[in-house]
Amino acid sequence: MLDALTIAVAAAALALAAWCGYAAYRDQPTKDWHFIGMAVVSLLALAQLVTGIVQLARGERPEQGMTIFIAYLAGAFLAVPAAGFLSLSERTRWGSVTVAAGAVVLAVLEVRLYDIWGS
Amino acid sequence: MTDTDTTQATAGDEKRPFDLGTGPGRVLVWFYGVFTVAAASRSIVQMILDFDRAPLAYVLSAVAAVVYGFITYSLVRGGERARRTALVCCAAELVGVLVVGTWTLVEPSAFADATVWSYCGRDYLFIPVILPVTGMMWLRRARTA
Numbered sequence: 001m002l003d004a005l006t007i008a009v010a011a012a013a014l015a016l017a018a019w020c021g022y023a024a025y026r027d028q029p030t031k032d033w034h035f036i037g038m039a040v041v042s043l044l045a046l047a048q049l050v051t052g053i054v055q056l057a058r059g060e061r062p063e064q065g066m067t068i069f070i071a072y073l074a075g076a077f078l079a080v081p082a083a084g085f086l087s088l089s090e091r092t093r094w095g096s097v098t099v100a101a102g103a104v105v106l107a108v109l110e111v112r113l114y115d116i117w118g119s
Numbered sequence: 120m121t122d123t124d125t126t127q128a129t130a131g132d133e134k135r136p137f138d139l140g141t142g143p144g145r146v147l148v149w150f151y152g153v154f155t156v157a158a159a160s161r162s163i164v165q166m167i168l169d170f171d172r173a174p175l176a177y178v179l180s181a182v183a184a185v186v187y188g189f190i191t192y193s194l195v196r197g198g199e200r201a202r203r204t205a206l207v208c209c210a211a212e213l214v215g216v217l218v219v220g221t222w223t224l225v226e227p228s229a230f231a232d233a234t235v236w237s238y239c240g241r242d243y244l245f246i247p248v249i250l251p252v253t254g255m256m257w258l259r260r261a262r263t264a
Contacts (some may be wrong), residue, residue: 067164075156083149090145098149105153108244 002051003114009044009076010110016041016080017103024096030087038084038099045077045106048113063118072113079106139202139261140194147254150246151191157243158184158235165232173231179219180234183247186212190254199262206258213251216240220248 016037020030030038052073056062062069083102087095140148162180170177186208193205220239222229233242240247 067168071160071164075160079153082152086145086149090141092142094142094145097143097146101146101149 002048005044005048005051006110006114009041009048010107012041012044013080013103013106013110017100017107020096020100020103024093024100027093029091029093029095030084030099034096034099035084038080041080041103041106042077042084045080049073049077062116064116069113069116072109072116076106076109076113079103079109139197139205139258143257144194144261147250147257148191148194150250151187151194151254154235154243154247154250155184155187155191158187161235176230176232176234176237179215179230179236183212183215183235186215202258202261206255209251209254209258213248213255216247216251 016034019037020034023030023034052069056066056069079102080099083099083105086102087099090098138144158180162177162184165173165177165180190205190208190212193201193208216236216239219234219236223233223237224239230237235243235247239245
């Protein structure tokens, strides 16, 4: 895997988590700007998904097994959009908490992806 | 994340007493959804790839996935019956994670492979222990709301 991309996704996810956590702290729901942030993080995760598939297609293999790698790639791509949809119909601070939690989950998934791919 | 659950829900949420999936419940829906997917995909992959290696551990993961899935469904559905069954499931989940957790601590060789509940969910940031407790707190509050 591209280490730079993994780090970028993880860092962006943590930033999104902090941002939405701050919104929740100020008792605010997610707003347009937050959704743009979610879109950016999701695009990064999509780039990672494509990169991962391309690398698999080129014959490179993750250290801890291909099935697990693909499952985590898919999970990483879906984490923030899924949380975003939940926050769309929850127009309170709890919608912001949900997105923050989703972004933290994504950051954890990135660490796992890094381990699964190996060096 | 879940430690903020104890703060007051906004007044608007209190009007519909049987909505379990809104307000703080929305965060629980998210976490239970994630754990349903995590436990289910984990057990399915392991069962297909190598069931004989640790049948007990894989069946336990599958059971955990079913319990998580059912709680997620109950939270989304809402209503008094869903609230009660979810409460029972949360209790079962807590018992499960504590029993399996203690078992793996006392005798690490008991399971040939890890489950979501091994070592009280250590591999999952201890969320498997925290989740049923916050879940039961929320479900009890939801009744009085």
